[in-house]
Amino acid sequence: MTVPGALERLRAGNSRALLTLLATAGPMSRADLARGTGLSRATVSNLVSTLIGTGQIAETEGRGTPHKGGSGRPPVLLTLSVPRGGVAGVDIGHEHIRVAVADRAGTILVENVTLVDVDAHGAQALDQAASMVLAALRTAEVARADLQAVGMCVPAPLDRRSARVNTGILRGWRNLSPGEELERRLGVPVFVDNDANLGALAELSHGAARGIDDFVHVKLASGLGAGIVLGGRLHRGSTGIAGEIGHVQVGEDGEVCRCGNRGCLETLVAAPRLIALLQPAYDDELSTERIRALDETGDAGVRRVLTDAGRTTGRALADLCNSLNPQAVVVGGPLGTSASLVAGLRDSIDRYAQPDTAAAVSVESGELGDRAEIIGSVALAIARVSARRG
Structure with missing residues (x-):
């Protein structure tokens, strides 16, 4: 027999699951919520009725599409109601802070970015991030007391046990817990994740992965990482470092990686490595923006290097696809x-993944560009606030 207290706790947990899913994935139908949470349709229907009654969610005027393109009436979509207050997102990159x-x-009401050396100066970067949040609140005319939470992106693996980043990658962040430090400066809860994960969250809610429950978001930038979404939710792993495909070993005698191992994949395909390979053949100074433009105009050298990088990365992704059987691979980062690059990834997945697995997965560029991480940070803050108050 289920005791009343246990039943209420179960109901509260199920409500939080619905609210979190709506916060991360955007408007969804009742059937989508059932699939995304694993709850029965009857349970979802009862919870939705209660949440509409309490004003936490609402039905939209727009309509969705039937599941998997089937026939039938377009379903009614549900969305979070807009409660009082606001949230902030902080995207800390290796060379910028975006708020x-x-x-x-x-x-998003206000968005600002500044260039800064983040890697070597962790405390100063967090000071500047806090100042930028406060300035953005003033510009947005949101009272500091109405700030509910902050989502923060860091460009390194985050250990869920210690809440600290890998200081081999962010050398100036030793003994710093970014979330705790920014929370102390702002006085509100701060939730932290890495850039690949938050890019995945952004593409899930606002970008190329809308409506896709199982996908891998690959970010190729100064390093290489992946955010994994399974069943509509981020999969972080037991210690928070799931998806670190950049540190798959591809050669025992390769270059020493910043993680301390030798022959990691990112030593071959990270953006600085690709720029270094191409620079001797060009008179003007290369950047990721310039390389991307040369690729679009059909430059033979750039296309060869990017295709090779895609194929090398795709070899590791093929193994991941065999294990996870995702519906899509979404490519982000400055070369996304x-x-x-995308064609090279597709070639390797077709060659090395099981035929049925390869046929099931699409490979496409992300839609959000360099704003993916800030959008993901905002989505993280909203999801945590919604879960806490569900």
């Missing part, structure tokens, strides 16, 4: 829109 303030529905 956004948004309402509780995720609409490169057609040559």
Whole structure:
């Protein structure tokens, strides 16, 4: 027999699951919520009725599409109601800090970015991030007391046990817990994740992975990482470092990686390595933006290097696809829109993944570009606030 207290706790947990899914994935039908949470349709229907009654969610005027393109009436979509207050997102990259303030529905009110050396100066970077959040609140005319939470992106693996980043990658962040430090500066809860994971969360809610429950978001930038979404939720692993495909060993006698191992995949395909390979053949100074432009115009050298990088990365992704059987691979980072890179990934997945696995997965560029991480940070803050108050 189920005791009343246990039943209430179960109901509260199921409500939080629905609210979190709506916060991360955006408007969904009742059937989508059932599939995304694993709850029965009857349970979802009862919970939705209660949450509509309490004003936490609402039905939208728009309609969705039947599951998997089937026939039938378009389903009614549900969305989070817009409660009072706001959230902030902080995207800390290796060379920039980007801050956004948004309402509780995720609409960004103010967004600012500044260039700064983040890797060597962790405490100073967090000081500047806090100052930028406060300035953005003033510009957005959101009272500091109305700030509910902050989502923060860091460009390194984050250990869930210690809440600290890998200081081999961020050398100036030793003994720093980014979330605790920014929370102390701002006085509100701060939730932290890495850039590949938050890029995945952004593409899930607002980008190329909308409506896709199982996908891998690959970010190729100064390093290489992947955010894994399974069943509509981020999969972080037991210690928070799932998806670190950049540190798959591809050669025992390769270059020493910043992680301390030798022959890691990212030593061959990270953006600085690709720029170094190409620079001797070009008079003007290369950047990821310049390389991307040369790829679009059909430059033979750039296309060869990017295609090779895609194929090398795709070999590791093929193994991951065999294990996870995702519906899509979404490519992000400054070279994510490169057609040559995407084609190389596709070639290797077709060659090395099981035929049925390869046939099931699409490979495409992300839609959000360099704003993916800030959008993901905002989505993380909203999801945690919604879960806490569900």
